[in-house]
Structure formats: C-alpha cells, structure tokens
Amino acid sequence: MIKLDKVDKVFPGTTVPAVDQVSFQVDEGNICVFVGPSGCGKTTILRMINRLVEPTGGDIYIKGQKVSDKGVNPDYLRREIGYVIQQIGLMPHRTIEQNVALVPRLLKWPEDKIKPRVKHLLEMVGLEPDEVAQKYPHQLSGGMMQRVGVARALAADPPIMLMDEPFGAVDPIVRGRLQDEFLRLQKEMKKTICFVTHDINEAIKMGDHIVIMNKGRLVQHGTPMEILSNPADEFVKDLIGSDREIKLLELTRSEEIVEHTDEIPEVVNKKDCFIQAIDPVQRALETMMKKDSDLVGVRDGESFIGTISWEDIKKHINRISGDQA
Numbered sequence: 001m002i003k004l005d006k007v008d009k010v011f012p013g014t015t016v017p018a019v020d021q022v023s024f025q026v027d028e029g030n031i032c033v034f035v036g037p038s039g040c041g042k043t044t045i046l047r048m049i050n051r052l053v054e055p056t057g058g059d060i061y062i063k064g065q066k067v068s069d070k071g072v073n074p075d076y077l078r079r080e081i082g083y084v085i086q087q088i089g090l091m092p093h094r095t096i097e098q099n100v101a102l103v104p105r106l107l108k109w110p111e112d113k114i115k116p117r118v119k120h121l122l123e124m125v126g127l128e129p130d131e132v133a134q135k136y137p138h139q140l141s142g143g144m145m146q147r148v149g150v151a152r153a154l155a156a157d158p159p160i161m162l163m164d165e166p167f168g169a170v171d172p173i174v175r176g177r178l179q180d181e182f183l184r185l186q187k188e189m190k191k192t193i194c195f196v197t198h199d200i201n202e203a204i205k206m207g208d209h210i211v212i213m214n215k216g217r218l219v220q221h222g223t224p225m226e227i228l229s230n231p232a233d234e235f236v237k238d239l240i241g242s243d244r245e246i247k248l249l250e251l252t253r254s255e256e257i258v259e260h261t262d263e264i265p266e267v268v269n270k271k272d273c274f275i276q277a278i279d280p281v282q283r284a285l286e287t288m289m290k291k292d293s294d295l296v297g298v299r300d301g302e303s304f305i306g307t308i309s310w311e312d313i314k315k316h317i318n319r320i321s322g323d324q325a
C-alpha cells in the first residue's frame with residue numbers, strides 16, 4: 001500500500017542526512033508506528049510520503065504508483081492522504097467547522113455535502129457538533145483540539161492517514177482515552193495509517209507494525225511482539241525500557257496460556273480471583289497480586305474455562321523473551 005525504497009533526505013545546507021536509506025512497507029488497513037528520539041526523522045518521513053518534502057534519493061510508492069515523481073497531482077494526494085500534523089495545527093482564525101471542512105472545500109465538494117460530513121465527523125471523534133462547530137480553536141481544551149485534528153484529517157475519507165504525534169499534547173489519561181477511541185474507530189475504518197510517536201508504549205499499543213528510527217536510520221521493524229521479544233540492539237533495548245517482560249504480558253491474551261479444566265479450584269472461588277479469557281496476561285498477574293492468590297480462574301463470558309498459575313506465567317515469559325531476558 002505504501003512503500004519506501006532506500007529513501008534519503010539531505011536538507012539544503014546540511015551534510016548529515018535527516019533520513020538515510022530508509023526502506024519499509026505498510027500493508028493496507030494496518031497501523032505502522034514510527035518511534036524514536038527527537039530529530040530522528042519521523043516527521044520528515046511523513047512529509048515525504050505526502051510530498052511536502054522532496055526526497056533527495058530513493059522512491060516512494062502509494063498503491064503501486066510512484067509518488068516521488070514530479071508529475072503527481074496534488075489533489076490526488078489530498079484525496080488519498082489525511083494528515084494530522086504535529087502540534088495539531090488548527091487555523092486559529094477559522095471556526096472548528098471551517099477547519100474540518102478545509103480539504104473538502106479545497107477539493108470543491110458541494111456545500112450541501114460538506115455540512116453533514118463535518119457534523120458526522122465531529123460526532124465520530126466524540127465531540128458535540130452543536131457545541132463546538134462555531135467555536136474557535138482557542139476555546140477548546142487540548143484533548144478536544146486533538147480530536148478536531150483527527151476529524152479534519154478524516155474529512156475527505158482518505159484511505160491513508162499520516163498522524164504525527166496526534167495525541168501528544170494531552171495528559172496521559174486523556175491520551176489513553178483518545179488511543180482507545182481511535183483504535184475502536186480504526187476497527188471500522190480500516191485505514192492505512194502511518195503514526196508517529198516518541199512514546200514506545202503508545203507504539204506498542206497502537207501499532208500492527210513498529211518502525212524504530214535513530215539518527216535518520218531505520219534500526220528495527222516488526223510487530224510489537226517481534227520487537228519486544230527480540231530487540232535488535234542496545235538502542236532498542238533502552239527504548240523499550242526495563243519493563244520489557246511486563247509489556248510482553250500486555251500483548252498476550254490470557255486464553256493463550258490458560259490450562260483448561262472444568263473444575264473451579266477452591267482457592268480461586270474462595271478468593272473470588274477471576275479474569276476474562278480476552279484479558280491480557282498482565283491482568284492475570286495484577287489480579288493474583290490483588291487477591292493474594294497464586295492461581296487465577298479464567299472465564300469466557302459466564303463460563304469457566306480454566307486457570308493460570310504463577311508458574312504458567314513464568315514459563316510464558318521464558319518462552320517469549322528468549323535469551324534476552
């Protein structure tokens with residue numbers, strides 16, 4: 001769907017490449033998260049995909065079409081790609097309605113199609129259209145502005161979204177909520193998404209695929225599980241942090257390691273120590289600690305399906321974290 005082939009960017013007046021020989025592919029309907037320290041080239045990659053920055057070398061393809069050619073029609077890219085820019089970037093002297101309607105108006109949609117579209121989008125991102133549409137950006141909270149930024153990028157219903165730290169400007173609680181809502185939306189939308197963050201936890205939560213960058217270079221890419229279970233080098237290990245095992249446990253569902261049995265052990269019943277099959281293994285661990293039990297019962301809806309013990313969790317950690325632990 002999106003493919004970069006040995007892409008370079010050397011900005012004029014500099015010698016060190018901002019992006020250095022980067023190749024990867026984002027499959028249709030996937031979220032690909034770019035993560036890495038400030039200045040490693042994340043924003044530059046997004047801006048080369050939508051041609052706001054010209055690569056100095058290599059090729060970029062969207063749906064098999066080379067877009068790093070001069071001849072590409074800007075309207076084509078606007079239709080295909082929604083862009084949530086870093087720091088939100090709403091136009092301060094335009095209302096929320098005008099901000100969200102920006103791309104449809106550029107694409108000359110008829111006005112009677114734009115109004116209902118804006119209303120629908122604001123609702124979709126969890127805002128009350130009657131309340132916010134005629135307001136100006138400074139009258140909204142940070143979290144509301146980030147929602148408007150997402151609505152604006154979705155306005156022309158592009159199959160591709162570039163999202164540059166879309167939830168960066170809010171506190172961790174609001175951020176977690178925006179992430180959850182966005183993942184729920186994405187289940188229906190199935191957009192192809194390039195998502196930038198410098199927060200590895202956000203990358204693990206949001207990404208089908210993660211691209212780790214450092215100093216313009218691609219250091220490692222893979223699924224969150226692949227990266228956590230097999231970090232390529234010290235840089236990636238540092239980025240992941242010391243709680244690698246805990247993060248791995250968040251990626252595994254309890255049903256994957258449950259020991260099936262029909263009988264509910266007495267201790268589990270007595271301590272009322274239960275979790276759901278779809279809960280991450282991390283939840284099993286937390287529940288055991290909270291209930292002071294070394295065994296947790298697993299239910300699928302109402303029905304009991306088996307148990308997980310400390311030993312099961314330890315074995316699981318050893319299995320997935322290989323020699324690196």
Ligand SMILES: Nc1ncnc2c1ncn2[C@@H]1O[C@H](COP(=O)(O)OP(=O)(O)OP(=O)(O)O)[C@@H](O)[C@H]1O
Binds near residue numbers: 018044
């Ligand atoms: N227009 C430009 N002219 C010259 N250098 C630039 C330009 N834009 C970016 N750079 C440089 O390119 C490098 C990569 O910048 P980029 O904005 O892509 O980083 P980033 O990973 O998005 O960082 P952050 O996490 O801080 O947003 C940096 O060294 C930056 O100074």
Ligand SMILES: [Mg+2]
Binds near residue numbers: 042043044086164
């Ligand atoms: Mg950036």
